[in-house]
Amino acid sequence: MIKLLTVFLVFLLAITQYRLWWGENGLVELRQLQTQVSNQEEENRALSKRNQLLNAEVAELKGKLEAVEERARFDLGMIGEGETFIWLVGEPPRVFELPENLEETP
Numbered sequence: 001m002i003k004l005l006t007v008f009l010v011f012l013l014a015i016t017q018y019r020l021w022w023g024e025n026g027l028v029e030l031r032q033l034q035t036q037v038s039n040q041e042e043e044n045r046a047l048s049k050r051n052q053l054l055n056a057e058v059a060e061l062k063g064k065l066e067a068v069e070e071r072a073r074f075d076l077g078m079i080g081e082g083e084t085f086i087w088l089v090g091e092p093p094r095v096f097e098l099p100e101n102l103e104e105t106p
Helices: 002-021 029-061 065-076 102-103
Strands: none
Touching: 029 065
16 A cells, blocks of 8 residues: 555656646746747847937937938938039059069078
8 A cells, every 4th residue: 555655656746847847837948938038138128229329319310400411411412502522532552562582582
C-alpha cells in the first residue's frame, strides 16, 4: 500500500513539474515573454526618443520663419528674393601615384 502511494505521489510530482516547466504558462514561456517584453521596451525607448526629436523640430518650424526657410533651402533648393544662385564646380581630385624608382630605394 505504501509503495503504491509513493508511486502515485512521484507521478503527481512529475506531472506538476512538467506543467511548471514546459506546460502552458510555464517557466519556459515566462522566459520567452520576458525577453519579448525587454525587446519591446527597448524599441519603445528608441521610438520615444525619435518622437521627442520630431516634436522639437515641429515646434521650431511652427515658431520660427527662419527654420522654415532653412529647411526649404536645404531640402527644396529655395533661393530667396534678391539672392543669386552660384554653383561652384571644382577640379576633380588629384590622384597621386608613387614614383617608379621608389622600389629601388633602400
